[in-house]
Amino acid sequence: xxxxxxxxxxxxxxxxxxxxxxxxxxxxxxxxxxxxxxxxxxxxxxxxxxxxxxxxxxxxxxxxxxxxxxxxxxxxxxxxxxxxxxxxxxxxxxxxxxxxxxxxxxxxxxxxxxxxxxxxxxxxxxxxxxxxxxxxxxxxxxxxxxxxxxxxxxxxxxxxxxxxxxxxxxxxxxxxxxxxxxxxxxxxxxxxxxxxxxxxxxxxxxxxxxxxxxxxxxxxxxxxxxxxxxxxxxxxxxxxxxxxxxxxxxxxxxxxxxxxxxxxxxxxxxxxxxxxxxxxxxxxxxxxxxxxxxxxxxxxxxxxxxxxxxxxxxxxxxxxxxxxxxxxxxxxxxxxxxxxxxxxx
Amino acid sequence: xxxxxxxxxxxxxxxxxxxxxxxxxxxxxxxxxxxxxxxxxxxxxxxxxxxxxxxxxxxxxxxxxxxxxxxxxxxxxxxxxxxxxxxxxxxxxxxxxxxxxxxxxxxxxxxxxxxxxxxxxxxxxxxxxxxxxxxxxxxxxxxxxxxxxxxxxxxxxxxxxxxxxxxxxxxxxxxxxxxxxxxxxxxxxxxxxxxxxxxxxxxxxxxxxxxxxxxxxxxxxxxxxxxxxxxxxxxxxxxxxxxxxxxxxxxxxxxxxxxxxxxxxxxxxxxxxxxxxxxxxxxxxxxxxxxxxxxxxxxxxxxxxxxxxxxxxxxxxxxxxxxxxxxxxxxx
Ligand SMILES: Nc1ncnc2c1ncn2[C@@H]1O[C@H](COP(=O)(O)OP(=O)(O)OP(=O)(O)O)[C@@H](O)[C@H]1O
Ligand SMILES: Nc1ncnc2c1ncn2[C@@H]1O[C@H](COP(=O)(O)OP(=O)(O)OP(=O)(O)O)[C@@H](O)[C@H]1O
Ligand SMILES: [Mg+2]
Ligand SMILES: [Mg+2]
Numbered sequence: 148x149x150x151x152x153x154x155x156x157x158x159x160x161x162x163x164x165x166x167x168x169x170x171x172x173x174x175x176x177x178x179x180x181x182x183x184x185x186x187x188x189x190x191x192x193x194x195x196x197x198x199x200x201x202x203x204x205x206x207x208x209x210x211x212x213x214x215x216x217x218x219x220x221x222x223x224x225x226x227x228x229x230x231x232x233x234x235x236x237x238x239x240x241x242x243x244x245x246x247x248x249x250x251x252x253x254x255x256x257x258x259x260x261x262x263x264x265x266x267x268x269x270x271x272x273x274x275x276x277x278x279x280x281x282x283x284x285x286x287x288x289x290x291x292x293x294x295x296x297x298x299x300x301x302x303x304x305x306x307x308x309x310x311x312x313x314x315x316x317x318x319x320x321x322x323x324x325x326x327x328x329x330x331x332x333x334x335x336x337x338x339x340x341x342x343x344x345x346x347x348x349x350x351x352x353x354x355x356x357x358x359x360x361x362x363x364x365x366x367x368x369x370x371x372x373x374x375x376x377x378x379x380x381x382x383x384x385x386x387x388x389x390x391x392x393x394x395x396x397x398x399x400x401x402x403x404x405x406x407x408x409x410x411x412x413x414x415x416x417x418x419x420x421x422x423x424x425x426x427x428x429x430x431x432x433x434x435x436x437x438x439x440x441x442x443x444x445x446x447x448x449x450x451x452x453x454x455x456x457x458x459x460x461x462x463x464x465x466x467x468x469x470x471x472x473x474x475x476x477x478x479x480x481x482x483x484x485x486x487x488x489x490x491x492x
Numbered sequence: 493x494x495x496x497x498x499x500x501x502x503x504x505x506x507x508x509x510x511x512x513x514x515x516x517x518x519x520x521x522x523x524x525x526x527x528x529x530x531x532x533x534x535x536x537x538x539x540x541x542x543x544x545x546x547x548x549x550x551x552x553x554x555x556x557x558x559x560x561x562x563x564x565x566x567x568x569x570x571x572x573x574x575x576x577x578x579x580x581x582x583x584x585x586x587x588x589x590x591x592x593x594x595x596x597x598x599x600x601x602x603x604x605x606x607x608x609x610x611x612x613x614x615x616x617x618x619x620x621x622x623x624x625x626x627x628x629x630x631x632x633x634x635x636x637x638x639x640x641x642x643x644x645x646x647x648x649x650x651x652x653x654x655x656x657x658x659x660x661x662x663x664x665x666x667x668x669x670x671x672x673x674x675x676x677x678x679x680x681x682x683x684x685x686x687x688x689x690x691x692x693x694x695x696x697x698x699x700x701x702x703x704x705x706x707x708x709x710x711x712x713x714x715x716x717x718x719x720x721x722x723x724x725x726x727x728x729x730x731x732x733x734x735x736x737x738x739x740x741x742x743x744x745x746x747x748x749x750x751x752x753x754x755x756x757x758x759x760x761x762x763x764x765x766x767x768x769x770x771x772x773x774x775x776x777x778x779x780x781x782x783x784x785x786x787x788x789x790x791x792x793x794x795x796x797x798x799x800x801x802x803x804x805x806x807x808x809x810x811x812x813x814x815x816x817x818x819x820x821x822x823x824x
Contacts, residue, residue, distance in 0.1 A: 356763070378680065381751070
């Protein structure tokens with residue numbers, strides 16, 4: 148099966164007009180930090196700390212940011228694989244944070260997750276057929292054994308694997324093939340929304356494009372909506388309609404993919420873009436770089452005001468005193484008092 | 493032929509395992525001149541690390557150099573004794589690794605470890621070595637270096653540990669610095685800091701650098717020359733600009749077209765390399781890339797091409813380009 152992606156235009160009007168499928172409002176997910184013999188809670192990791200997002204039907208929303216900024220926690224909170232501390236997750240008009248276990252199981256048939264590590268996320272003792280069949284069993288998605296088997300074969304074919312692989316074990320496959328198994332499993336419940344958490348980071352460069360193209364083809368074929376998490380901004384820009392940039396638990400900028408690249412407003416986005424090496428020696432030679440100082444601060448004690456101010460080359464007193472709101476200008480959202488101007492980009 | 497600082501000739505390194513002999517490095521030749529930066533790229537398992545570990549003679553058992561020469565300043569390191577190699581490793585060629593946590597000792601303070609090569613190879617006493625170590629920690633951009641020297645590696649962030657490793661590598665003033673995926677475990681903004689530091693080191697100290705990476709963007713921004721490896725063999729090598737503009741091996745050509753570029757204007761579909769990476773115990777016949785190669789001719793299936801000049805500046809192992817075909821033209 149070809150892994151060539153359809154040559155579809157990104158950024159068509161289709162998604163701007165489309166209905167939101169998911170709205171995240173004021174979402175916070177904190178993890179307790181415990182200490183002492185009694186394991187008392189002494190502080191909190193503020194992994195996700197007040198996020199508002201809208202994902203529209205049929206689009207790919209990219210989510211980027213450095214390690215530990217809360218991308219996975221946000222993705223997992225949306226699916227309620229971790230319990231949010233505060234806020235709302237409205238999926239197809241229903242607030243998931245209020246649903247009980249049985250209702251949540253119904254919703255989970257419509258949402259799925261693809262994980263980063265195709266080695267760790269598949270149970271080594273299960274055959275490929277068992278791995279893909281499990282969600283079918285949980286949600287009673289067949290009436291007889293033959294139907295189940297046919298569905299598994301169909302799913303394997305859809306992700307470009309030989310249906311005869313059914314009885315093999317994950318260790319018999321390469322990383323790229325394992326990731327295809329993970330994708331087949333995610334598709335088993337016929338979801339409309341998939342959180343892809345770094346689906347290609349663990350794969351060899353030569354295999355990454357196969358998986359990106361597969362995800363794009365499946366999106367077209369089944370009208371899927373993706374939240375696509377990655378730290379590789381080149382990949383995210385390629386696959387996304389819009390991109391949200393996170394820093395220390397907050398979304399600091401959100402815009403259409405091309406717009407974000409052409410005119411970043413938040414200094415963090417600017418420095419992130421300038422840190423991505425471009426595979427072209429001529430382009431690299433002439434590039435201006437914004438090299439950030441220091442490391443990402445701890446999410447247990449984030450800086451006051453704007454969290455990026457400790458590493459920001461534009462920070463002023465105001466940035467330490469007030470939290471900049473995520474303001475929208477022409478559909479481009481940014482949380483910064485002193486956004487980048489023309490020649491600073 | 494001009495004398496190079498380092499010249500590897502037809503290196504073969506093997507790992508005998510119970511499943512068979514892994515030909516991890518299978519006839520690799522390259523050279524490094526004073527002050528230059530050479531990039532080595534290639535997919536996981538293509539033999540990048542084993543190549544430089546052979547140069548350093550740090551191969552893990554049961555790995556061994558089966559044949560080939562590793563000429564450093566005219567001396568063959570493949571035949572050097574252990575004491576000779578210890579001296580070379582301490583003073584002439586330094587190496588930094590992908591994961592600095594595993595290469596630093598958790599029970600010793602950072603300053604002590606960074607000063608170790610100086611105590612060992614330059615006979616510095618503890619106090620003088622520490623003072624010098626703090627100086628190098630400062631040079632690689634660690635703030636409050638004197639206080640930091642008093643801390644343990646686990647108190648450092650990943651980026652700071654990598655800086656400390658670089659400081660340790662530089663302390664004896666080596667001629668060659670080998671960096672094996674020094675930024676792969678780091679975040680992009682920290683990667684940018686470390687690459688900036690390596691550029692400065694190369695510029696200020698004139699240290700010749702071998703930079704291993706799987707990131708073609710990093711090579712584009714850092715290296716004058718590049719060697720591309722596939723399945724333990726050299727696919728091609730040459731000036732970075734020429735290799736990127738006009739790749740002479742189909743693997744390089746395919747790889748460059750399969751990665752998304754941040755500066756792409758349109759949403760162009762990626763042209764994926766079909767098929768799977770090769771099995772090194774039972775490698776394909778002929779050229780190991782032939783099962784995935786869009787330009788394959790019959791000869792490729794039978795016979796491995798030698799590494800030969802293709803065009804004025806590049807060397808490649810490909811029958812198609814050696815016969816004078818241009819890959820960009822052939823594809824269009
Ligand atoms: N179960 C947990 N218990 C405690 N802390 C956690 C837990 N999961 C995540 N964290 C912390 O929350 C913060 C955000 O983590 P998260 O995994 O969401 O980051 P991320 O952006 O996905 O990073 P990466 O790019 O490394 O995957 C981190 O500081 C992390 O250590
Ligand atoms: N100790 C060992 N025993 C057996 N085989 C080994 C050993 N070390 C390396 N190899 C094999 O040698 C080959 C080359 O490995 P090497 O580590 O040089 O790859 P690499 O190009 O550095 O890959 P990566 O990008 O993943 O670091 C691989 O097939 C690997 O499995
Ligand atoms: Mg994550
Ligand atoms: Mg390696």
